[in-house]
Amino acid sequence: MPLTKDFRATVVARAERDPAFRTGLYQEAVQVMLEGDFATARILLRDFINATIGFLALAQRMGVGDKSLMRMFDTSGNPTATNLLTALRVLQDECQMSLTVRAKQTRRRAGEQFVGCASGA
Numbered sequence: 376m377p378l379t380k381d382f383r384a385t386v387v388a389r390a391e392r393d394p395a396f397r398t399g400l401y402q403e404a405v406q407v408m409l410e411g412d413f414a415t416a417r418i419l420l421r422d423f424i425n426a427t428i429g430f431l432a433l434a435q436r437m438g439v440g441d442k443s444l445m446r447m448f449d450t451s452g453n454p455t456a457t458n459l460l461t462a463l464r465v466l467q468d469e470c471q472m473s474l475t476v477r478a479k480q481t482r483r484r485a486g487e488q489f490v491g492c493a494s495g496a
Contacts, residue, residue, distance in 0.1 A: 383425055390426035397427065398472060405463070405474060414450060420462070421448040428469045436465045 390397040404419035424433055434441035439458065447454035467474060
């Protein structure tokens with residue numbers, strides 16, 4: 376019978392020893408959130424929180440209950456924009472990271488009509 380490790384323990388161990396992994400996990404969480412995949416973003420952020428600051432410390436820094444915070448980042452959670460952005464800021468501060476967002480033009484699929492985004496506003 377093969378030996379297995381708990382996935383969370385594996386992520387935590389890797390994040391502790393590999394700053395690039397830690398940064399990549401955070402970056403991927405924010406990227407999928409911006410792409411509209413909120414369920415995956417919550418899972419990745421939950422893994423990141425568990426692998427870094429932990430829910431108790433994050434909740435204390437945010438001024439919310441840790442159980443409430445855990446529910447926000449559960450698979451069916453629905454954090455408010457304020458709580459989500461506050462959590463991202465605290466995580467960046469705690470892990471000494473910064474986040475840069477860049478916009479880039481994407482191609483429309485064949486037959487897709489342009490529906491918005493006024494320029495020069």
